[in-house]
Amino acid sequence: MKTLYGMSFKECVQDYVSCLDKPPNGHGQNYSEKAGCMPSHSWLSEIYKSFGKDKTQKEIDRLFAKQEILKETYRPWVKKLGQWHLADDDGKTRCGVPMLGNNYAKYIPENERSKCAKCFK
Numbered sequence: 001m002k003t004l005y006g007m008s009f010k011e012c013v014q015d016y017v018s019c020l021d022k023p024p025n026g027h028g029q030n031y032s033e034k035a036g037c038m039p040s041h042s043w044l045s046e047i048y049k050s051f052g053k054d055k056t057q058k059e060i061d062r063l064f065a066k067q068e069i070l071k072e073t074y075r076p077w078v079k080k081l082g083q084w085h086l087a088d089d090d091g092k093t094r095c096g097v098p099m100l101g102n103n104y105a106k107y108i109p110e111n112e113r114s115k116c117a118k119c120f121k
């Protein structure tokens with residue numbers, strides 16, 4: 001199987017999408033740590049080159065659509081420092097983190113939160 005920086009196609013796209021959610025570096029760029037701190041736009045064109053643009057774009061669309069469904073299905077549980085979990089109606093987070101303390105979802109906007117990788121998987 002073809003890999004890029006030791007990652008399969010799906011892992012590369014997943015990494016690209018998740019690096020967009022992380023805080024940017026000092027130059028205001030999002031970057032991928034797994035791809036040697038490459039800025040996200042370069043990382044995307046590397047993925048295009050290796051796996052094809054159409055295939056990559058389809059996978060990105062699929063991941064974004066999946067995240068939208070998750071956001072609609074679960075309610076946000078946001079910790080004080082912005083860690084964004086997803087919780088069901090039974091008071092449990094998808095990743096198993098206990099829902100202790102206050103929920104900061106009302107106070108911290110989506111672009112300042114960091115998604116819990118397990119909840120948004």
Ligand SMILES: [Zn+2]
Pocket residue numbers: 084085086093094095096097116117118119
């Ligand atoms: Zn979580």
